[in-house]
Amino acid sequence: MEAKSSHLVFVETRYTNLKTLHYALDAGYRVSYVGSRRYSDSYDGPEFRALQSRLQNLIWVDNSAEREDVRSALATITQQHQIDAVICFFEIAINACAQAADDLHLPFTHAEAVAICRDKLRCRAFLHEQGIPTLPWYELRERGEIYRAVEEIGLPLIVKPRRGAVSKFIDIIENEKDLQLFLVQHAQPSANDTGIDAEVLSHGFLAERYLSGKMYSVELIANGRELRCITVTEKIVWNTSSFVELGAIIPANTSADKFREISSYAINCVAAINLGRGIFHVEVIDTGNEIVLIEINPRIIGGNGRKMIISSYAFNLDQAIIDAYLGNDFGDIPQQPVKTTVGHHIAPLEAGKPAVQKNAALTIDDHVDLYIKIDENASFNAFRSNYDSQGWFINAAEQRSLALEQNRHGLNAIAQHYGIKLIIDTPLV
Incomplete structure (x- = not known):
């Protein structure tokens, strides 16, 4: 198949990375789009509105971070057009996108590898098994386990979501005062959360050795x-x-x-x-x-x-x-x-x-x-x-x-x- 006749499906591209989608259209590729209004209001802007009429398909789903939603949208597109590649840049949606593409045997980044990368704890454990140097870590199933993490890792340490985004909900713990403060804090979505905070917080936390450099x-x-x-x-x-x-x-x-x-x-x-x-x-x-x-x-x-x-x-x-x-x-x-x-x-x-x-x-x-x-x-x-x-x-x-x-x-x-x-x-x- 000639490259410029290929059909590309972008899933939840969002923000400045709409430029790659724009380039694909200008270069003559056939392009479809799957998105959700749950995580962004950027779709109401003039740039995306101007692109809509040029798309082969535009399918809105309730939640692009849900495997079933993305799979249903991709399956609908495959009934009309062959999909030659799936492209997704949004980290909240990329795991569901990889799983859905794998279910439908569509070309994308390997689903199991994406799942490992999106879970910092799994990624650390996997690379450790492969003999690749990585940080010492400890899974925090509840905040009260932070003292056990200190025993295992030592201070200073950093606590972060297993599936984080843009440096939110991160704590650096260097001393007893930090430990006490961490125990009384309760991470929760911000008042204006578009859904990203809730998604990040739903997968738990891990503690890691905090390194300088x-x-x-x-x-x-x-x-x-x-x-x-x-x-x-x-x-x-x-x-x-x-x-x-x-x-x-x-x-x-x-x-x-x-x-x-x-x-x-x-x-x-x-x-x-x-x-x-x-x-x-x-x-x-x-x-x-x-x-x-x-x-x-x-x-x-x-x-x-x-x-x-x-x-x-x-x-x-x-x-x-x-x-x-x-x-x-x-x-x-x-x-x-x-x-x-x-x-x-x-x-x-x-x-x-x-x-x-x-x-x-x-x-x-x-x-x-x-x-x-x-x-x-x-x-x-x-x-x-x-x-x-x-x-x-x-x-x-x-x-x-x-x-x-x-x-x-x-x-x-x-x-x-x-x-x-x-x-x-x-x-x-």
Whole structure:
């Protein structure tokens, strides 16, 4: 079958990753879509509305995180059109999507491997059995077991959901005071939860050894026969709460040897689990003594990572993604970046109502992407996770030092314009 006549079904793509769907339509692929309004209101926006008339099928389901819902939708589509590839980037839905595709013998990332990756406890246990270094862990069936976890792992430790999302419901425990506070807290969905909080909390927690070090992510792509590294990404983390990500830098500032060490470790982890085809986001920490896995996400890097990769490497990432899910051979994936790209959340330090400066328009030159959600008529929360982001600022330059300087300058300009304090932890070098 000719590539451009292939029929692709996107399941719950959402947010900025609609761009890959948009590319597929523009490139001449036949495209169908399965989505749920449970987790997002982005479907009411003009971008998705403009795409609807171009779709072969558009099927709404009650819950895209439920295997039966996704399977029913895919089965309906197969009655009308052959499905050549299923594509899903939304981590809450990806497990159900993999199971449904497996039930119907449709090409997608391997269902059992996705299930392992989506459960941090299972993933740790599996890799440990394969002889791959990973963090010590302890399953928390109830909060009162935290003292047993301390006996097993020691302090400091970190408690996180087994199936987490965007750094929510995470606790770092370093001393007795932290232990007592943890015991009296009760994690529950936020008042404005779209369903993601409830889904995350429904699968339990685990405790892990908390390590200090430099955090990276490795972006991998596979077509079922070949597994390649696209890039290693340097994470910008909040120096007050190191598990809270503020942004990223592509590519990471490492030596060639360190780049190979990090990417090889990530490739070994993914190969051991045998994810098959797809695009994968692997988070690791370099302790100075070894590279240790944080988690494997069987999806593309979140947020605007897609746009940042394209900015830094100037290649057709969308086509590579589609080829991966179709099982096609890859074209050339550049090894050397053309720019350093820096992305940073617009992260309010304090909750409040912004004092919008109306006497002049905000102007920031030379940005890759700028999205500001600040509304003069609405309050906002202090930044504690990506859910509290008020947008993002992404810029790029051929020299890393210039890219970092421009990023700090742009964020400071935003803070000054709106009269608010922002967390700005873009590195100096």
